[in-house]
Amino acid sequence: MSAHRSAVTVRPTPAWVRAHHSVVVPAFWLLVAVLAVAGWEVAGMLRTGADAYPVATASAIVLFTAYAVPFTLVARSLDYFEREPAHLLAAAFGWGGLVATATSVRADAAAHDLLAKLVSPDFAATWGPAVTGPTIEEPVKVLGVVVIALVARTQINSVVDGFVYGAFVGLGFQVVEDVMYAVNAVALAGRGDRIGPVVAVFLLRGFLGGLWSHTLFSALAGSGVAYWVLHPGRRGLGLFAVSLAGAWGFHALWNSPLLADGFGYGTPGVLAALLLKGAPALAVIALLIRSAGRREAWYYLRQLVGDPKVATVRELSALATGGTRLAARRFAYARGGRKLAYCVKQLQRAQARLALELSRGLPDAAEHRAEVLAIRQWLRAYGHPDAYAPGSATTTGWVWAGGAVAAGILAVLVAAAIRGLGGG
Amino acid sequence: MGRRELRNLAESAAVLAVLAVLAFGLPAVNAAIPAAQAVATDRPYQLGDGVTVRPPDGAQLDVTRSGRGSTLFLLGGVRYLLVVAPFTGRLEDVAAQLRQKITANRGYQVTGSENPTRTDQGVTGRQGGYTSPGRNGRYAVFLHAGVAVEVTIAGADLDLRSALPGLTVSVASIEFPGPP
Numbered sequence: 378m379s380a381h382r383s384a385v386t387v388r389p390t391p392a393w394v395r396a397h398h399s400v401v402v403p404a405f406w407l408l409v410a411v412l413a414v415a416g417w418e419v420a421g422m423l424r425t426g427a428d429a430y431p432v433a434t435a436s437a438i439v440l441f442t443a444y445a446v447p448f449t450l451v452a453r454s455l456d457y458f459e460r461e462p463a464h465l466l467a468a469a470f471g472w473g474g475l476v477a478t479a480t481s482v483r484a485d486a487a488a489h490d491l492l493a494k495l496v497s498p499d500f501a502a503t504w505g506p507a508v509t510g511p512t513i514e515e516p517v518k519v520l521g522v523v524v525i526a527l528v529a530r531t532q533i534n535s536v537v538d539g540f541v542y543g544a545f546v547g548l549g550f551q552v553v554e555d556v557m558y559a560v561n562a563v564a565l566a567g568r569g570d571r572i573g574p575v576v577a578v579f580l581l582r583g584f585l586g587g588l589w590s591h592t593l594f595s596a597l598a599g600s601g602v603a604y605w606v607l608h609p610g611r612r613g614l615g616l617f618a619v620s621l622a623g624a625w626g627f628h629a630l631w632n633s634p635l636l637a638d639g640f641g642y643g644t645p646g647v648l649a650a651l652l653l654k655g656a657p658a659l660a661v662i663a664l665l666i667r668s669a670g671r672r673e674a675w676y677y678l679r680q681l682v683g684d685p686k687v688a689t690v691r692e693l694s695a696l697a698t699g700g701t702r703l704a705a706r707r708f709a710y711a712r713g714g715r716k717l718a719y720c721v722k723q724l725q726r727a728q729a730r731l732a733l734e735l736s737r738g739l740p741d742a743a744e745h746r747a748e749v750l751a752i753r754q755w756l757r758a759y760g761h762p763d764a765y766a767p768g769s770a771t772t773t774g775w776v777w778a779g780g781a782v783a784a785g786i787l788a789v790l791v792a793a794a795i796r797g798l799g800g801g
Numbered sequence: 802m803g804r805r806e807l808r809n810l811a812e813s814a815a816v817l818a819v820l821a822v823l824a825f826g827l828p829a830v831n832a833a834i835p836a837a838q839a840v841a842t843d844r845p846y847q848l849g850d851g852v853t854v855r856p857p858d859g860a861q862l863d864v865t866r867s868g869r870g871s872t873l874f875l876l877g878g879v880r881y882l883l884v885v886a887p888f889t890g891r892l893e894d895v896a897a898q899l900r901q902k903i904t905a906n907r908g909y910q911v912t913g914s915e916n917p918t919r920t921d922q923g924v925t926g927r928q929g930g931y932t933s934p935g936r937n938g939r940y941a942v943f944l945h946a947g948v949a950v951e952v953t954i955a956g957a958d959l960d961l962r963s964a965l966p967g968l969t970v971s972v973a974s975i976e977f978p979g980p981p
Contacts, residue, residue, distance in 0.1 A: 401806070402806065402809045403806065403809050403810040403813045404809050404812065404813040404816075407813040407816065407817060411817070411820065428907070429905055429907075476820070479824070480820055480823050480824045481823075483823070483824045483825075483827070483828055484823040484824060484827045484828070486828070487827040487828040487830070487831035488827060488831075489865070490831045490836065490865035491827075491830065491831050491834065493836075493864040493865045493867070493868065494831075494834050494835075494836060494838075494864055494865065495834075497864070498862075498864045498865075498867040498868040499868055501864075501865075501868060502868030502869040503868075503869075513823060516819065516823075517819075517820070517823060520816050520819060520820070523812075523816060524813075524816055527809055527812055527813060527816070564902070564905055565902075567898040567899070567901040567902040567905070568898070568901060569901060
């Protein structure tokens with residue numbers, strides 16, 4: 378990759394940027410105001426459910442909050458080099474869970490009714506979710522990333538950052554929406570304050586539909602916002618429009634009634650149909666983030682090239698992706714146990730911090746270099762001078778393949794569990 | 802305020818405007834278009850799963866609350882809702898489920914005892930009454946060949962009293978596919 382192309386792809390946060398700079402921009406106060414108003418509205422909706430079904434509502438909140446943890450960890454692992462500030466990630470999550478949810482609840486209902494009035498009740502019931510869902514929800518969610526860019530434009534350093542903010546907006550939306558779906562399922566079941574319908578919704582929306590849901594759609598649209606921020610102009614706007622259209626399309630496909638009968642093959646057919654409708658979004662977005670992540674990684678890693686005391690060539694390759702970083706830590710664990718693996722993890726973090734500081738031209742770089750060299754000495758003493766894993770690229774491929782097979786088995790088990798609970 | 806802040810203010814206002822259009826503008830447009838549409842009352846109306854009903858004279862269909870087995874007719878101020886769905890339990894279970902749905906609403910209470918009823922086709926069911934703040938209601942359930950029909954009728958006392966004869970005829974006209 379040429380230096381010029383890298384320079385356009387990643388724009389590190391300038392050294393002079395401080396968090397309190399955001400407070401002086403009008404967008405910050407817009408964010409605070411709409412979060413407060415929407416928070417009040419969503420709290421009111423949840424209170425209605427909690428009054429009628431306290432146990433089921435509490436169970437839904439606990440289950441879906443726990444469900445958000447692995448998503449958060451994956452999104453954070455993508456954001457390895459220049460980590461986004463926690464308060465902006467919280468704002469993105471809040472936008473999705475509060476602002477986007479409160480707005481969509483009103484607008485979705487109105488759009489559904491308009492379809493029923495202007496087309497037909499049957500069309501609204503069958504195709505309404507595929508038309509109104511993405512048309513209302515994707516723009517409202519992507520506005521969350523736009524507001525983050527307005528509040529802290531300098532924190533949008535690469536396409537990966539837009540992906541991460543978008544993922545947090547989508548995750549917030551997904552969690553709150555799923556809690557509401559679960560409480561509605563309890564009400565529709567008409568069997569009182571029971572958690573059976575909550576568990577069925579958790580398995581159905583969390584596992585069978587959760588992998589390729591709002592988190593992924595918004596991440597795609599968010600990456601388009603980041604591209605536009607980094608490339609203001611027609612090209613940036615065009616790619617933003619394409620990413621938003623992609624999110625709309627994947628969302629519409631997922632919500633559509635197409636293949637709902639599972640080709641007439643019962644549960645296996647329905648599972649195959651779910652995979653066919655959801656997997657393209659997962660595959661396209663995974664490839665996109667993989668490519669963007671590598672570009673961002675190599676932009677920072679270029680800062681460490683030519684200084685083998687700080688990072689060997691093989692360590693630079695190992696640092697480039699989450700899979701190869703993990704493989705290096707696992708290899709260290711196999712050779713020297715938990716302590717050596719932890720030491721490799723510390724080295725990787727220190728190398729990433731040093732690369733970031735060098736890219737931003739900050740004075741702390743010398744301090745981070747000393748930190749890296751100290752850990753290096755430690756590793757040498759352990760007889761592990763090179764923190765990489767042999768053949769880790771091949772291993773990563775096997776990890777993906779194994780993950781896909783495990784996901785397939787899990788999907789079958791979840792479908793069986795849902796049928797057992799009477800939800801299928 | 803500098804040029805950069807002014808631009809930020811304009812962009813923030815644009816974001817707020819989009820939110821306002823979606824949260825308030827779209828519902829306002831929706832409210833301006835009537836949901837009730839004329840429905841033929843001289844022939845059976847398809848409720849779903851092969852079940853039909855003859856709507857009462859003067860009834861209109863609420864297109865926004867109808868679809869996928871759920872049909873809402875409006876008769877002046879009276880709401881006449883019919884929900885058709887597959888059901889594997891007994892008639893008593895359908896009745897218990899509907900009572901639970903009714904009483905799950907704050908202030909709603911089932912009143913009096915539940916009585917047997919029958920459609921013109923000969924399918925047996927159960928019916929009862931309920932009350933809610935400012936409104937009274939009737940409910941009925943029918944079960945035949947694994948398909949349940951839940952009927953709820955609600956309205957202010959005066960409206961309900963005048964509409965009830967026509968509604969009773971309509972409920973009796975519910976027809977399931979196949980012999981009873």
